[in-house]
Amino acid sequence: MPSHVTAAALLDLPLWGVDLSMVHVTRADLHASRVEAGVVHHAAGLNDDELCDVDGVTVTGPERTAVDVARHVPFEAAVVVADGALRRTGNDRERLLAVMDRMRTWQGARAAGRVVAFADGGSESVGESRARVQFERIGLPTPRLQAEILGADGELYRADFLFEEENTLGEFDGRAKYQRYLEPDEEPADVVWREKRREDALRGMGYGVVRLTWADLRRDAIVRERFMAAFGRGEAGRRRAATRPEG
Template identity: 70%
Template sequence: MDPQLQALAAQQGNVILRPQLIEAGFTDDEIMRLRRSGVLTAIRRGAYVETPVWEALDDVGRHRSMTSAVVRQLKVPAVPSHVSAAVMLGLPTWGVDLSVVHVTRADLHAARLEAGVMHHAAALPGEDLCVVDGMTLTAPARTAVDIARDVPFEQGVVTADAALARFGNDHDRLLRTLDRMRTWRGARAAGRVVAFADGAAESVGESRARVQFERIGLPRPRLQVVIPGPDGQIFRPDFLFEEERTLGEFDGRSKYERSLGPDDDPASVVWREKQREDQLRQMGYELARLVWRDLGRDVSVRDRFQAAFGRARRRRAVRAA
């Protein structure tokens, strides 16, 4: 494709629109030939992405391009919202359907689904809006509450935790946003998410683990608490079950890879982690770990943490004797 059109597409979420191609001198027959030859992929009527670019995108990247196309094609004022705003903001959308683009309009009286776009009817006060890469969309707090009104609790917590973590950890703003929407559909479900949300969660896995702990009846842990060691070390576990003197760690692969220094091998990371665990146990803590696959194994995780709680109790009893 023409380099100028490629540059334009790069500024528009990889999307180029039919009027832009026509203005650049392409005819409809030429556009059709570009599609048939595999140069362009039509992602919706009148919106195209270069095929190699489209094929390289994951579901989130494709949704971002679809959202960009929808906003540029709509002839009425509308802003990306719900999951589409989350994607544009770079917030995680674990377990949420990405097949439909969501926009909110203040001029509608009722929501409707049309041509792969869910048009939500709702007020859009200025404090609920922000601008990302020149595009107006719902702000992080509004986006998190909108999603929490529409999706199951766990998915809502994932996005709400991340919105707090990445955009100022302003829990009061989440509450104020929810308060303005208290009579809206799904507000009660959103209230549970907002009350539970914690910006100290640092990943999708940690957010999901928090929900799992709640679901299986474990005490609610504190997150990312700094624990000073006797020789000046600093420990910061993902979860601290304070009364139980037990630490929890979610070992996602990305965290493991971040622990690798430039001259490290995996064995050195494992050795350092073993030393760390030994130090924490000497300080009177027990440790329990979980990984991604454990998030669907409630009984196993409950038993693992309860066993750690028991070991910590026995250690305290021995020291007290």
């Protein structure tokens, strides 16, 4: 009896905004769904290729788990899981779409289809997934994820979000990100200083830059205003670069 929320946890998929007060399981041996003793039993078909084993426990695989969750939770929470599922499977969209196609007439399939179409394994954290949903919600263009930018000094810079037409970069700042970038014998302050130098270099190349924190994910109007201002700076920076004499 694979549980899609339990499966997400066992598969180490990210969870945010999901109600964990009830256990959800999927059963192919039921004619109708029911709730018993705090467990929601979903009657649904299960293909062998949609299951996997985690430490001796049979659970739905990443793609089936992502679609099942997306049929039952709000869009933003579902995108976090779906992005994580794609990240785990090497951004294999074809397999995710195949699972979605088998479930296209099921309850909640329309909502799940929207999530699947939006999901992108290029999001590397819950914060980045939620930021992408925010960009969609406030009407920003769709950015390219984990873009690599070659600096004039030959150094390669990587940005969480690149709005190419607007010549603007978006960065999500989370504590886990700084921990991930720590080098041996470094302190978090060293990473902050390195990030500042990196941002200064990108601004010097003419890019507009906006940094987001967890609190910003609840400030739609402020975030939109900041990006609109950055788009103007980025476009101006592009014009300056185009008119700069060579050499």
